[in-house]
Amino acid sequence: MQSFTEENYLKTIYYLATRQQGEVSTNALAEMTATKAASVTDMLRKLADKQLIHYKKYQGVRLTEEGERLALQIIRRHRLWEVFLVDKLGFRWDQVHEMAEELEHIRSEELVERLDTFLGHPQFDPHGDPIPTPAGQMPETGYQKLSEMVAGEPVQLMGVLEHSTEFLQHLDRSNLTLGCTVVIREVNTFDRSVQVQLVGGQTVFISYEVAKNLLVNQPAG
Amino acid sequence: MQSFTEENYLKTIYYLATRQQGEVSTNALAEMTATKAASVTDMLRKLADKQLIHYKKYQGVRLTEEGERLALQIIRRHRLWEVFLVDKLGFRWDQVHEMAEELEHIRSEELVERLDTFLGHPQFDPHGDPIPTPAGQMPETGYQKLSEMVAGEPVQLMGVLEHSTEFLQHLDRSNLTLGCTVVIREVNTFDRSVQVQLVGGQTVFISYEVAKNLLVNQPAG
DNA sequence: ATAAAAATTTAGACTAACCTAAATTTTTAG
DNA sequence: CTAAAAATTTAGGTTAGTCTAAATTTTTAT
Ligand SMILES: [Mn+2]
Ligand SMILES: [Mn+2]
Ligand SMILES: [Mn+2]
Ligand SMILES: [Mn+2]
Numbered sequence A, B: 001m002q003s004f005t006e007e008n009y010l011k012t013i014y015y016l017a018t019r020q021q022g023e024v025s026t027n028a029l030a031e032m033t034a035t036k037a038a039s040v041t042d043m044l045r046k047l048a049d050k051q052l053i054h055y056k057k058y059q060g061v062r063l064t065e066e067g068e069r070l071a072l073q074i075i076r077r078h079r080l081w082e083v084f085l086v087d088k089l090g091f092r093w094d095q096v097h098e099m100a101e102e103l104e105h106i107r108s109e110e111l112v113e114r115l116d117t118f119l120g121h122p123q124f125d126p127h128g129d130p131i132p133t134p135a136g137q138m139p140e141t142g143y144q145k146l147s148e149m150v151a152g153e154p155v156q157l158m159g160v161l162e163h164s165t166e167f168l169q170h171l172d173r174s175n176l177t178l179g180c181t182v183v184i185r186e187v188n189t190f191d192r193s194v195q196v197q198l199v200g201g202q203t204v205f206i207s208y209e210v211a212k213n214l215l216v217n218q219p220a221g
Numbered sequence C: 001a002t003a004a005a006a007a008t009t010t011a012g013a014c015t016a017a018c019c020t021a022a023a024t025t026t027t028t029a030g
Numbered sequence D: 001c002t003a004a005a006a007a008t009t010t011a012g013g014t015t016a017g018t019c020t021a022a023a024t025t026t027t028t029a030t
Helices: A004-018 A026-032 A037-049 A065-088 A097-103 A109-118 A165-173 B004-018 B026-032 B037-049 B065-088 B097-103 B109-118 B165-173
Strands: A053-055 A061-063 A154-160 A181-187 A194-198 A203-206 A214-217 B053-055 B061-063 B154-160 B181-187 B194-198 B203-206 B214-217
Touching: A004 A026, A004 A037, A004 A061, A004 A065, A026 A037, A037 A053, A061 A065, A065 A097, A065 A109, A154 A165, B004 B026, B004 B037, B004 B061, B004 B065, B026 B037, B037 B053, B061 B065, B065 B097, B065 B109, B154 B165
Parallel strands: none
Antiparallel strands: A053 A061, A154 A181, A154 A214, A181 A194, A194 A203, B053 B061, B154 B181, B154 B214, B181 B194, B194 B203
C-alpha cells in the first residue's frame, strides 16, 4: 500500500523515463515534483527499500517491474477518470487534469474496472493518451510529432504532449481538434513553423513550439 | 482549505451532535475516529483556532455555522458519490461506503455540482439518507424508527441508521428493500421484536436490534 | 461534602514528507 | 589530468497527525 506521495513519485519517474534514455536524475524529479533534491533523495531511499525502484547513490533511478506496474495502474486510473469527466460530466479537455490528479489515488480495483466498463472500455483519454491495460501494459501508438513531418502529407491529429490549460485552449481557438485531418502545406525552414489546411479549407499557422507538442499519424500508412 | 483529517473530524462532530443533545465529548470523538483522546484534543484546538468549532476546555465541542456548512458539504459529496457508485457503476448498497469515504474529499465545487446534475439531482442516497443542499442545509425527513411504531400500521421502509456491510446484507436476505411497504403484524413486548408482512404476503421477523436501525414513514400521514 | 473514578488536557516523543545548509561525489572544461 | 562546476547526499530542523504517560479537571457516589 503506497501513500499519495509515493504514487506521485512512481508516476513521475515513469513519465521522465519514457522521455529520455538511461536513468532518471534526482534533480529532474525535484523539478517535476516541485520539491528539493534533498527531499527526493529521502523518497528514493524509501522506494528502493520497497523494491519499487533500482537506485544506486549518485547514479539515478529506474523503475523495477513492480514499480512500473504500479505506475501504469495509476496512469490508467488518471486517464479513465479524465474520460469520465469529459464524456459523462461534460467538462472541457483543458479542465480535467487537476481533478484526475486527485481521483487517480482512489484505491479500489473494482471501482476502476467498473468505471472502465461504464465508459465503454475507452482506448484513449481526452488528450489522445493511450489507456494502460488492467494488467499494466502501455499500448503502443506509433504517433509522431507534427514538428517532424514534411510538407505535402495529410496527417490526423491524435494527441498532445503538453496538458496545460493554456496550450489546450490555444488549440481550441485554432480549431485544432483531436481526430481532425490536416494537410501540411508548408514547413518554414527558418523558424520551423508549420502551415496546415483543415478539411473545411481553413489554413492554420502552427509555431514550432506548438507543433512539437502535437502528435499525429498518417492515415495512409 | 482543510486537510482530509480536518474534514473527517468535522463530519464526525456533525454526526455525533445530531445523535444527542448538548456538546460532543472528546472521548466520543476519539472512539469514532479510532484515535486517542489526546490526539482529539490537539485537533480540537486547531479547529477552534480556525473558528470551525466552539470549544472550551473540558466542556465538549459544538460546530460553528461555518463548521456546520463545511460538514454538510462533505456529507453532500459523500452521498452523491454513493448514488453514483450504485446507480451508474452498479455496486450494491453495502459496497459503497468505503469508496465514498475517499471520494468525498475530492475538492472541486464544479465537480460535485456536475455530478449532481448527471445523477438527476437525487434527494436521497442509497441508504435513504437525505442529500444536503448545495447551500449546506440538511433536508428534514420526519422518518421514525420502526422500533417505535405500533402494530396494525402499514409503513414504508425509507432508510437505515446502520451502514455496515453485515447489516445491509442481512436486510437483503430478509427481502427488506428501501421503499417497500410492510404492515406491522405484531410487536412482541418481551423482546421488542417486530413481525411484518410484505406486500407479496411474506412474513418477516425483525429483531429489536434491527428494528432500531430501520427508518420508516406512514404513507397515509 | 469529599474521596474515588472518569474524562480531559498537557508533556514529551514518533513518523512521513518536506526544508536549508554543509559535505561529498561526479562531471566538465581548460 | 586536474580544478572548478554541477549534481547529489547527509545532517539537522519543521509541521501535521499521531501516540503513551502524567497531570489536571469534572463527575459520581458515598
Ligand atoms: Mn492529465
Ligand atoms: Mn490526459
Ligand atoms: Mn456512507
Ligand atoms: Mn450512505
